[in-house]
Amino acid sequence: MPFSAKLDEAMMRRPEQVMRLDRMGSSFPTRLSFMRALIRRMSKEQWKFEKLRQDVDENGFGVSVYAAHTPERTYSLVAFTQDIPADMRTDRVIAEVWDATFNLFDGVPTQGDIDYLAKNTPKQEGGRFRPSELSLARANKSLRLFEYIVSSLADGKQPDVDLVASVGYIMRTTAVYGSGKFGCADRAKIADRKECKVSFHMELLAVYLIRWFTIDLVETIAKQRGGSKAAILEPNIRQFIGVGNSTGLGMAPFLLKHPVLIHNWVTAKETALARVRSLETPIQGSLEAFTESIKQVVQHLKEWRVADEIQSARIEKLEAEVGQLTHWCGDEENLIKPYPWNGIYQFAEDNFSLECQEMVVSLVIEPHGALVDDLADAMFSTTVPQFEAGMSLSKLKSIVKDYYAWATSIDFSLHESQYHFWYYSEDKLEPRFGSKGVDDGVDQEMPLAIGRDADDLNEQLKTASNDITVGEFALQYPQFRHIIRRIQNTALRPYAEVQDNLLGEKMRPLDLLRFKLAFFGASKFDPKSDLWTRISMYQGAPMPDQLSYADHDDWAFPIRPKQSV
Amino acid sequence: MPAQLTISLNEILFIFTRAGFGVNAPIGISEDFARSNMWLAENGFDPSMCSVAALDSLDEGKSSLVIERSDGGLSGPSSQYLSALQASVSVLDIIKGEQKSELTITNVDSPLLVVAALGANQVEGWKVCWCDETGANFQVSFMVNDQWTVISDSSSAIELSKGATMQVSLLDDIGLALKGNTKRFDSGTEKAKILQTGVAVREHWDAIYAYFSRCLVKSTAESRASGAGAGLVDTD
Numbered sequence: 001m002p003f004s005a006k007l008d009e010a011m012m013r014r015p016e017q018v019m020r021l022d023r024m025g026s027s028f029p030t031r032l033s034f035m036r037a038l039i040r041r042m043s044k045e046q047w048k049f050e051k052l053r054q055d056v057d058e059n060g061f062g063v064s065v066y067a068a069h070t071p072e073r074t075y076s077l078v079a080f081t082q083d084i085p086a087d088m089r090t091d092r093v094i095a096e097v098w099d100a101t102f103n104l105f106d107g108v109p110t111q112g113d114i115d116y117l118a119k120n121t122p123k124q125e126g127g128r129f130r131p132s133e134l135s136l137a138r139a140n141k142s143l144r145l146f147e148y149i150v151s152s153l154a155d156g157k158q159p160d161v162d163l164v165a166s167v168g169y170i171m172r173t174t175a176v177y178g179s180g181k182f183g184c185a186d187r188a189k190i191a192d193r194k195e196c197k198v199s200f201h202m203e204l205l206a207v208y209l210i211r212w213f214t215i216d217l218v219e220t221i222a223k224q225r226g227g228s229k230a231a232i233l234e235p236n237i238r239q240f241i242g243v244g245n246s247t248g249l250g251m252a253p254f255l256l257k258h259p260v261l262i263h264n265w266v267t268a269k270e271t272a273l274a275r276v277r278s279l280e281t282p283i284q285g286s287l288e289a290f291t292e293s294i295k296q297v298v299q300h301l302k303e304w305r306v307a308d309e310i311q312s313a314r315i316e317k318l319e320a321e322v323g324q325l326t327h328w329c330g331d332e333e334n335l336i337k338p339y340p341w342n343g344i345y346q347f348a349e350d351n352f353s354l355e356c357q358e359m360v361v362s363l364v365i366e367p368h369g370a371l372v373d374d375l376a377d378a379m380f381s382t383t384v385p386q387f388e389a390g391m392s393l394s395k396l397k398s399i400v401k402d403y404y405a406w407a408t409s410i411d412f413s414l415h416e417s418q419y420h421f422w423y424y425s426e427d428k429l430e431p432r433f434g435s436k437g438v439d440d441g442v443d444q445e446m447p448l449a450i451g452r453d454a455d456d457l458n459e460q461l462k463t464a465s466n467d468i469t470v471g472e473f474a475l476q477y478p479q480f481r482h483i484i485r486r487i488q489n490t491a492l493r494p495y496a497e498v499q500d501n502l503l504g505e506k507m508r509p510l511d512l513l514r515f516k517l518a519f520f521g522a523s524k525f526d527p528k529s530d531l532w533t534r535i536s537m538y539q540g541a542p543m544p545d546q547l548s549y550a551d552h553d554d555w556a557f558p559i560r561p562k563q564s565v
Numbered sequence: 566m567p568a569q570l571t572i573s574l575n576e577i578l579f580i581f582t583r584a585g586f587g588v589n590a591p592i593g594i595s596e597d598f599a600r601s602n603m604w605l606a607e608n609g610f611d612p613s614m615c616s617v618a619a620l621d622s623l624d625e626g627k628s629s630l631v632i633e634r635s636d637g638g639l640s641g642p643s644s645q646y647l648s649a650l651q652a653s654v655s656v657l658d659i660i661k662g663e664q665k666s667e668l669t670i671t672n673v674d675s676p677l678l679v680v681a682a683l684g685a686n687q688v689e690g691w692k693v694c695w696c697d698e699t700g701a702n703f704q705v706s707f708m709v710n711d712q713w714t715v716i717s718d719s720s721s722a723i724e725l726s727k728g729a730t731m732q733v734s735l736l737d738d739i740g741l742a743l744k745g746n747t748k749r750f751d752s753g754t755e756k757a758k759i760l761q762t763g764v765a766v767r768e769h770w771d772a773i774y775a776y777f778s779r780c781l782v783k784s785t786a787e788s789r790a791s792g793a794g795a796g797l798v799d800t801d
């Protein structure tokens with residue numbers, strides 16, 4: 001590989017630059033994102049996909065099973081569909097019914113398994129699951145698109161591509177659970193399997209199969225309704241249809257509770273960027289691919305339309321900046337210098353918004369699969385942060401000083417600095433974001449006030465002797481045990497920490513959501529408030545029958561297909 | 566809630582952390598408490614059995630999180646048990662952080678939780694001995710490669726052992742081994758089984774869940790409508 005570790009290290013962006021909410025909230029997926037890596041694995045290992053069962057009536061209600069056969073084992077999506085009242089269709093955790101509910105089953109389910117799941121899966125959090133279930137999910141229909149596509153196909157017509165593009169999906173998942181939730185398999189059960197090792201690959205396999213299921217379902221209903229005149233979706237439209245998702249506050253606590261994992265994800269991405277920036281001369285064809293991808297991004301941005309005023313303004317600015325970048329790259333002088341990728345990145349950092357800077361990160365990494373794709377395999381963690389009792393207090397003080405200046409510089413005595421708190425509602429354990437003095441529950445606050453707790457610790461440390469150990473200190477002040485453990489971990493894994501006040505009045509949980517969703521590979525962020533967003537997953541990704549195509553990995557920044565005449 | 570429920574290790578981590586917090590244990594100690602309970606579950610125990618006693622005792626004021634250290638070891642207030650939640654992390658901090666070879670912990674409410682903390686942290690070459698308030702004697706030895714044994718001269722369950730003065734020492738400093746029934750464990754093998762079956766919890770689970778529920782906030786019409794941002798009906 002044409003890179004040097006030393007140069008890479010020098011090119012790494014610093015944690016205090018990367019792990020800020022405003023930049024995190026400007027993230028875009030990269031070729032290392034989990035969906036991209038999973039699709040590459042499916043293609044490389046020649047996974048086979050099979051519909052094992054579809055017992056649905058003329059409205060599509062019933063049970064279906066779709067299987068993914070890897071070289072070593074089979075995973076099956078078990079799907080239940082039902083009729084629900086329109087006024088009970090909500091994306092919130094507190095929902096009680098859903099149009100479709102799913103499990104990803106470890107193997108091929110027997111009739112006994114399906115009977116068990118039929119009694120539990122439609123209840124979602126109210127059901128109980130077993131280690132044979134790897135994932136639990138649900139989805140609701142797009143009221144704009146589901147029936148429209150069925151009707152179009154039943155009439156033998158293709159749906160209008162503009163309308164399809166305006167939604168992007170037939171169904172929208174509202175939760176995809178894994179890792180031991182509600183009795184499902186613990187991650188440890190499958191963590192040693194190569195196809196499960198990287199974060200969220202099983203959950204995203206479930207989503208991939210859900211996407212196939214939704215497309216198959218509308219075609220099946222259309223066939224029953226339209227008979228011989230019914231059409232199936234054209235391949236390019238199928239490929240453009242993704243799975244929607246509504247993401248709320250549940251993702252935020254996850255990010256904060258898994259600092260080692262987050263460090264590993266960010267390290268992979270930042271190392272990829274550093275490797276690319278360290279290239280003195282471009283790999284053959286890569287600059288041309290980059291230039292082509294900018295053209296596609298221009299179209300992608302035109303199609304990324306949202307109602308949210310803040311995001312709309314950001315997209316508008318991004319479009320203008322991508323225009324400037326195109327112009328700059330059009331000047332050959334700018335690209336023939338040594339380290340052209342670093343030049344491109346630096347130009348973006350010096351001149352453009354965070355949204356554009358992060359898009360450029362994705363774009364410059366994109367044509368360098370051979371250089372960076374190995375990093376995707378490291379995006380997991382088996383490490384549990386340890387409390388290092390033997391550390392000297394002077395060492396701990398030094399770590400706080402070096403890594404938590406962002407926290408100790410905040411004045412937490414101000415009302416606006418501790419404006420919010422995070423809590424679990426008794427209502428189906430829905431995570432919620434409260435305001436102090438307005439909402440109940442401050443006493444039951446989730447332990448996510450990292451900055452405040454670090455600042456409190458810092459104040460206490462000022463009065464403590466340097467000559468004792470952390471263990472001796474914790475014996476006196478056990479209330480600091482959790483934050484000490486966290487701080488000790490950060491010294492080893494500096495990308496672990498969000499370096500902003502998560503309680504502040506202006507804090508937008510949305511930034512955390514987008515950061516995590518970008519790692520998943522989600523696109524078309526469509527914020528509905530500061531607390532939740534809709535997204536598309538797998539939009540543009542190959543369908544199971546397209547995984548063997550040479551261009552199976554070319555679906556970054558998807559654009560809508562042309563309408564056939 | 567059924568009499569027997571099968572749960573995952575991740576649910577133990579989530580529920581027990583907050584159950585500890587529910588009896589006002591600091592969150593960092595509660596996190597360690599939950600990891601100890603995961604280890605118990607991985608070794609085939611119903612973790613709620615000994616933990617509910619520890620949580621009840623704290624909640625009722627019979628146990629204390631206050632801990633004092635002297636030359637000989639660790640103790641709590643004379644009129645109360647020393648909570649195993651606090652004792653377990655302190656024992657670990659001392660033997661891992663200070664390279665001590667011997668430690669006494671006085672009047673611990675649920676000694677199995679101290680054992681579990683050592684197991685969860687993969688200590689090797691240590692033994693723990695105690696005589697509880699019923700006079701039952703136990704010796705737990707941690708060998709290499711996840712192997713550990715329990716020797717007991719009593720027929721009562723180790724999970725129910727209570728009110729013990731515990732000796733933690735290096736395994737090669739054995740003296741006379743306890744005579745009694747020996748049970749051998751291989752944590753790796755036991756965990757692999759549990760990952761296939763889930764963890765069975767029985768009648769004490771409801772009490773654990775009740776402590777966990779103290780961390781949940783009552784829902785109001787306002788928080789239901791606005792606390793999570795999204796609307797209550799979706800029509801896209």
